[in-house]
Amino acid sequence: MKIELVQAQKMLEWLKTKLYLDALSDKAKTRAVKRGQVYRCNFGCGIGSEMQKDRPAVIIQNNVGNNRSGNTIVIPITHDTSILPCVANITPQTDIDGNTILDGQANASNMMCISKARLGDYVCSLTNADMRLIDEAIAKTVGLMGYYADLTKKLNDKLEYITRIKDDRNKAQDELAKVRKELGLSEGQSIINKILELKKSIDN
Numbered sequence: 001m002k003i004e005l006v007q008a009q010k011m012l013e014w015l016k017t018k019l020y021l022d023a024l025s026d027k028a029k030t031r032a033v034k035r036g037q038v039y040r041c042n043f044g045c046g047i048g049s050e051m052q053k054d055r056p057a058v059i060i061q062n063n064v065g066n067n068r069s070g071n072t073i074v075i076p077i078t079h080d081t082s083i084l085p086c087v088a089n090i091t092p093q094t095d096i097d098g099n100t101i102l103d104g105q106a107n108a109s110n111m112m113c114i115s116k117a118r119l120g121d122y123v124c125s126l127t128n129a130d131m132r133l134i135d136e137a138i139a140k141t142v143g144l145m146g147y148y149a150d151l152t153k154k155l156n157d158k159l160e161y162i163t164r165i166k167d168d169r170n171k172a173q174d175e176l177a178k179v180r181k182e183l184g185l186s187e188g189q190s191i192i193n194k195i196l197e198l199k200k201s202i203d204n
Helices: 005-028 063-068 128-141 145-183 191-203
Strands: 037-042 054-059 071-078 087-094 100-107 112-115 119-125
Touching: 005 112, 037 071, 054 100, 054 119, 063 071, 087 128, 100 119, 100 128, 128 145
Parallel strands: none
Antiparallel strands: 037 054, 037 119, 054 071, 071 100, 071 112, 087 100
């Protein structure tokens, strides 16, 4: 197996950076980050096609976990042109001068649990619409779409059942109102009392 010198040098540089970040990890635990925020993130040197280098990443971990843990879960944002289900397009964002500060795609297949020490500068926060697309990409990536499809079917079945019950109730109320009208019932007078009155008059 041949190992390129350049690759070995990169790994050594990353080891140096990694040791530095590790020294910062205890202090970074208290860093306040929120779901939907984008930070520069140092992914370092990966293996094979793993995410590498310093690039933007969006926080996807819930805020309870973000507050209680020194780690968080992120998805890198790249300029990959893939149209795979695991990819969600990000709405381009600009600064006050109109310069683009974020664009590209969030690749859910590369989500990672990282130490907050890997996070650099804050970039921006994604829109709710962008986060919904990312959530969908996550569900597709980890195979949850079938689960949610099943929940949706069960919900729709229950809603249809409730609709049928309401329709049957409305029909029954209409029939009851029709009977009351035919019997000439006054407001608040029960059908049973009316029947008793009629029976009494017949008996007499």
